[in-house]
Amino acid sequence: xxxxxxxxxxxxxxxxxxxxxxxxxxxxxxxxxxQTPKEDPDRISLADQxxxxxxxxxxxxxxxxxxxxxxxxILESIIKVxxxxxxxxxxxxxxxxxxxxxxxxxxxxxxxxxxLSENNIDLxxxx
Numbered sequence: 845x846x847x848x849x850x851x852x853x854x855x856x857x858x859x860x861x862x863x864x865x866x867x868x869x870x871x872x873x874x875x876x877x878x879q880t881p882k883e884d885p886d887r888i889s890l891a892d893q894x895x896x897x898x899x900x901x902x903x904x905x906x907x908x909x910x911x912x913x914x915x916x917x918i919l920e921s922i923i924k925v926x927x928x929x930x931x932x933x934x935x936x937x938x939x940x941x942x943x944x945x946x947x948x949x950x951x952x953x954x955x956x957x958x959x960l961s962e963n964n965i966d967l968x969x970x971x
Contacts, residue, residue: 856899879912
């Protein structure tokens with residue numbers, strides 16, 4: 845499962861690499877986009893909306909299934925979808941952390957990693 849954001853370039857790389865992995869494993873793949881409240885359609889820029897649509901189009905062209913979830917809790921949503929869809933590998937980009945947020949975010953990532961481990965889900969972080 846590829847986890848993407850509304851950014852321009854990184855999600856394309858993640859989708860392509862995830863599609864190659866799925867081909868290698870002879871399985872289907874999913875592309876997950878968690879839409880947070882700050883990315884609601886009335887708040888997100890038109891350029892970011894266009895990037896998202898292009899990412900969704902690329903995913904379907906490569907044979908993937910797009911899943912869009914509305915939630916303020918990105919990491920929890922990733923775990924929930926991975927368990928529901930019986931995902932064994934998650935591909936994601938490098939998280940964008942800012943120094944003030946880092947202190948609060950470390951515990952969230954620790955719980956995220958623990959959940960992945962408990963459910964035998966591999967994590968691939970792509971640069």
